[in-house]
Amino acid sequence: MDMMNRKQIDGQRQMDFAAKFNYVREAGTPGEEKAAKFIRKELESFGADSREETFTFEAFKMKKASLAVLEPYEKEYAVTGYARCGSTPEEGIEAPFLYIENGDDISLSYAKDKIAMVNAPVRKDMYEKLAGAGAAGFVSIAGTPLDEGEDLIPRAYNLPKSIEAPIQGVSIHYKDAAEMVTKGASRAKLIVSQEKEERTSRNVIARIGGTDKAEEILTLTAHFDSVKEGPGAYDNMAACAIIMELCRFFKANRPRRTMEFIWFGAEEKGLLGSQNYVKVHEKELAHHQFNMNVDLAGQLVGGNVIGVTGAASICEMLTYLAHEIGIGMITTNSIWGSDSNTFAWKGVPAMTLNRDGFGMHTRHDTVDLLSPWSLERSAVLLGHIAERLANIEVMPFTKKIPEEFCRQLDEYFNS
Numbered sequence: 001m002d003m004m005n006r007k008q009i010d011g012q013r014q015m016d017f018a019a020k021f022n023y024v025r026e027a028g029t030p031g032e033e034k035a036a037k038f039i040r041k042e043l044e045s046f047g048a049d050s051r052e053e054t055f056t057f058e059a060f061k062m063k064k065a066s067l068a069v070l071e072p073y074e075k076e077y078a079v080t081g082y083a084r085c086g087s088t089p090e091e092g093i094e095a096p097f098l099y100i101e102n103g104d105d106i107s108l109s110y111a112k113d114k115i116a117m118v119n120a121p122v123r124k125d126m127y128e129k130l131a132g133a134g135a136a137g138f139v140s141i142a143g144t145p146l147d148e149g150e151d152l153i154p155r156a157y158n159l160p161k162s163i164e165a166p167i168q169g170v171s172i173h174y175k176d177a178a179e180m181v182t183k184g185a186s187r188a189k190l191i192v193s194q195e196k197e198e199r200t201s202r203n204v205i206a207r208i209g210g211t212d213k214a215e216e217i218l219t220l221t222a223h224f225d226s227v228k229e230g231p232g233a234y235d236n237m238a239a240c241a242i243i244m245e246l247c248r249f250f251k252a253n254r255p256r257r258t259m260e261f262i263w264f265g266a267e268e269k270g271l272l273g274s275q276n277y278v279k280v281h282e283k284e285l286a287h288h289q290f291n292m293n294v295d296l297a298g299q300l301v302g303g304n305v306i307g308v309t310g311a312a313s314i315c316e317m318l319t320y321l322a323h324e325i326g327i328g329m330i331t332t333n334s335i336w337g338s339d340s341n342t343f344a345w346k347g348v349p350a351m352t353l354n355r356d357g358f359g360m361h362t363r364h365d366t367v368d369l370l371s372p373w374s375l376e377r378s379a380v381l382l383g384h385i386a387e388r389l390a391n392i393e394v395m396p397f398t399k400k401i402p403e404e405f406c407r408q409l410d411e412y413f414n415s
């Protein structure tokens, strides 16, 4: 992208686009579906054809979650149930209550047949430890002592898919957890009731056919779903705006290689959109050369990191290109917790452009914190990288994914 082309990238236009999506877009909800329609409408406005690829996923509807202290005082606390951990008997589980802090082995050895409370969200390892210790149920602590009002509603968590779920659990707010321990809660009743349901999510895809190297494919990707806690402007509508701006650019400046722009659904549910994409397009993956993903972008206070899951030489190449355009960034050669991982897992070298910032996965992640200045710079940086790779005679790096990353990716996707 030279100085002339750079003028075709407009931060304010990106900002205006992102501002249209200041609502929650949790995967499988009407918010996500509405956002997909708006993305397609924007593509249509500059003559880019698009398609939608839908897929279904398993979700859990929480019917009831409650935690009541029975002794030495009686009080019911506001809690949120853990999804994917099954249901207690209808009347609930009554058991002694015990706070086991970080769930160290000493504390855990006292958890048998008790409702055990731990500090951090319960993930796979801690869940297995709690179940292994014979806990009757679990409570995890969320939030901070500074929270007020709606922030006192404890966060929701999911257990990972691969888990057998013999015990149930809930999330409680920090302040309530502190009260329970301070007042010496010693006996409690836990109720969790949930139902499986199938939901539909979708990817929006726009392809710009290449000229003389059309059989080689580059992807520019960003997820457009949000978590249910907030409207996900920084995570990740800003990135959606960046690749939309680049789609507009390449529509007007046709590349030699084919460029596929993908707005993924259900990333926040475990990279489901990208996993559906590589499944549906499995036969075509041999033609894919590089995935350029963007996840977390658009805030002013922050810096750019490009996580490269592929040969280390790609980091050097990207650094060289960033020097050419004069926009700051650093690289990390590692796997990355975003849709780029899915491509790398399937043998396509991939990167995620990431900008650190404030408020991810909270209600504070709104468009108010986005900046046209930041959006424009990121789009120019990524646009420069994409334009060079789209038009270069031969792709300047090996497609081979280092063994160590393959191992880590297998573990990532299989746990």
Ligand SMILES: [Zn+2]
Binding pocket: 223, 235, 236, 267, 295, 296
């Ligand atoms: Zn994200």
